[in-house]
Amino acid sequence: MKILIAWDDPGEAELLKLYLTLGDNEACVTATREEYLAQLEQEGWAVILMALSFPRTPEESFPLFEQTHEVLPEVPMVMACRTTEMLNLPRFLTHGLRFYLVRDVGGDFVFLVLACLESAVAAKRAEDSRKLAERLREEMDGVRRLQESIIPQGLKPPPGYRIAARYEPSQVNVVGDRPVVMAGGDYYDIFRPDERTLVVLIGDASGHGLKACMSIMAMHTLVRMIYGNYYRDTAAFVAEINQRLCENSIVQSDGGFITLFYAAIDTVEHTMTWTSAGHPLAHLQDLDTNEVVQVGSDADGGLPLAVALGADYVAYKVQLPPHARVLLYSDGLTDAFPHEKVGHRAFGVQGLKEALRGSREMELDKALEHLFAASNQFTGGAGRHDDTSVVLLERLQ
Numbered sequence: 001m002k003i004l005i006a007w008d009d010p011g012e013a014e015l016l017k018l019y020l021t022l023g024d025n026e027a028c029v030t031a032t033r034e035e036y037l038a039q040l041e042q043e044g045w046a047v048i049l050m051a052l053s054f055p056r057t058p059e060e061s062f063p064l065f066e067q068t069h070e071v072l073p074e075v076p077m078v079m080a081c082r083t084t085e086m087l088n089l090p091r092f093l094t095h096g097l098r099f100y101l102v103r104d105v106g107g108d109f110v111f112l113v114l115a116c117l118e119s120a121v122a123a124k125r126a127e128d129s130r131k132l133a134e135r136l137r138e139e140m141d142g143v144r145r146l147q148e149s150i151i152p153q154g155l156k157p158p159p160g161y162r163i164a165a166r167y168e169p170s171q172v173n174v175v176g177d178r179p180v181v182m183a184g185g186d187y188y189d190i191f192r193p194d195e196r197t198l199v200v201l202i203g204d205a206s207g208h209g210l211k212a213c214m215s216i217m218a219m220h221t222l223v224r225m226i227y228g229n230y231y232r233d234t235a236a237f238v239a240e241i242n243q244r245l246c247e248n249s250i251v252q253s254d255g256g257f258i259t260l261f262y263a264a265i266d267t268v269e270h271t272m273t274w275t276s277a278g279h280p281l282a283h284l285q286d287l288d289t290n291e292v293v294q295v296g297s298d299a300d301g302g303l304p305l306a307v308a309l310g311a312d313y314v315a316y317k318v319q320l321p322p323h324a325r326v327l328l329y330s331d332g333l334t335d336a337f338p339h340e341k342v343g344h345r346a347f348g349v350q351g352l353k354e355a356l357r358g359s360r361e362m363e364l365d366k367a368l369e370h371l372f373a374a375s376n377q378f379t380g381g382a383g384r385h386d387d388t389s390v391v392l393l394e395r396l397q
Contacts, residue, residue, distance in 0.1 A: 001117070003047055004049070005029045006051065013031065015107070016110060022114075033064065048072070050065065052080060052082070052085050052092070058081075062092065069096055079099070081102060099123075152189060160396050163200075165389075165390065166368055166372065167187075167388070185204055185216050186389040187202070188200075188201065197266060199231050200393065201223070201263065202279065202391055204258065204259045205257075216258070219245060233315065234274055234275040234313075235313045235314055237275070243309065259279035259280075259304045263326075271318065271319055272295075273317045274315070274316055274317075276300060277305050278304030282294075283352065284320070284325070287360055296316055324394070325364070326392070327371075327391075328390070328391040329388075330386075330388055331386065332389070338380050351374065355371045358374070
């Protein structure tokens with residue numbers, strides 16, 4: 001710790017320097033205003049100790065105190081005052097002084113100086129950490145609001161269908177164990193390009209924070225720009241999105257990529273055509289039998305987006321029986337771990353299936369809530385540390 005001392009008593013100054021240079025500490029004592037101001041321009045000071053009567057009176061020390069705050073606002077300052085000088089102390093306190101000690105006549109205060117200086121430095125670091133954490137919360141909240149602005153609201157399903165969807169950002173703990181709700185790269189979209197078609201897609205950009213958010217924003221913009229005639233051919237649509245994302249510098253930086261599950265549902269024929277770009281596959285639940293099965297096999301997924309130009313993607317089709325539900329989700333749901341990570345066992349597809357089966361008799365919104373509640377219960381209240389998006393679609397008849 002590098003300590004700058006401005007002191008009015010030469011005998012005490014030598015004793016302070018001797019005492020404060022023990023261990024790894026370094027102390028510099030100044031006895032005049034000119035010496036002090038010259039040292040003030042140097043770098044690396046961890047804390048400043050100044051006598052309230054430096055160089056001779058409190059009236060002379062106050063301008064130096066203000067100048068110190070202007071030159072080194074981030075360096076904590078400790079003022080030392082005699083009992084006879086206490087009446088001058090409020091002036092300093094009202095102008096930003098936070099730390100002081102009392103100089104007793106016998107000089108025993110010297111043995112308390114190091115502890116006082118260390119406490120001042122620790123308090124300043126704690127305050128800086130708190131401010132940094134608060135700034136992180138504010139910035140992440142702003143980015144998160146930007147990301148959430150593209151999540152569709154007020155979903156209106158076609159006749160014979162119901163839709164429920166939910167997005168939950170991840171959480172991390174920072175200083176003080178207060179959670180920060182992180183911006184993320186999860187995204188879902190639902191729209192009807194014509195009267196008989198319902199498009200549902202869900203994506204997940206690698207990483208967290210601003211880059212993941214901007215990657216998803218870029219994909220969202222592309223989806224809305226090009227869906228036109230592509231929406232029926234899910235493979236062509238995903239291939240086109242991939243081509244454009246491979247040329248996007250935001251997504252490409254640091255090896256970023258996006259997984260995507262894209263589905264076009266014919267609400268007249270009740271078929272779902274789908275293509276996966278490295279994304280978890282949907283699950284189909286027959287409410288009559290309560291059987292839950294994965295749509296397709298794990299081998300049916302193509303490369304994530306923005307990995308390779310010219311990547312091929314395949315469209316698959318599945319019939320949606322009456323009284324059935326389709327679940328689209330991001331891996332934040334299945335990758336949820338207990339707080340202690342017992343056996344490193346995640347909520348997984350098995351937990352997902354059990355939650356779906358347990359919600360068979362519930363209305364769709366309640367079933368979606370039950371799914372999230374089951375995942376949260378599995379984590380023991382620790383929360384999921386990855387973004388989670390879920391779309392639950394039900395064919396009524």
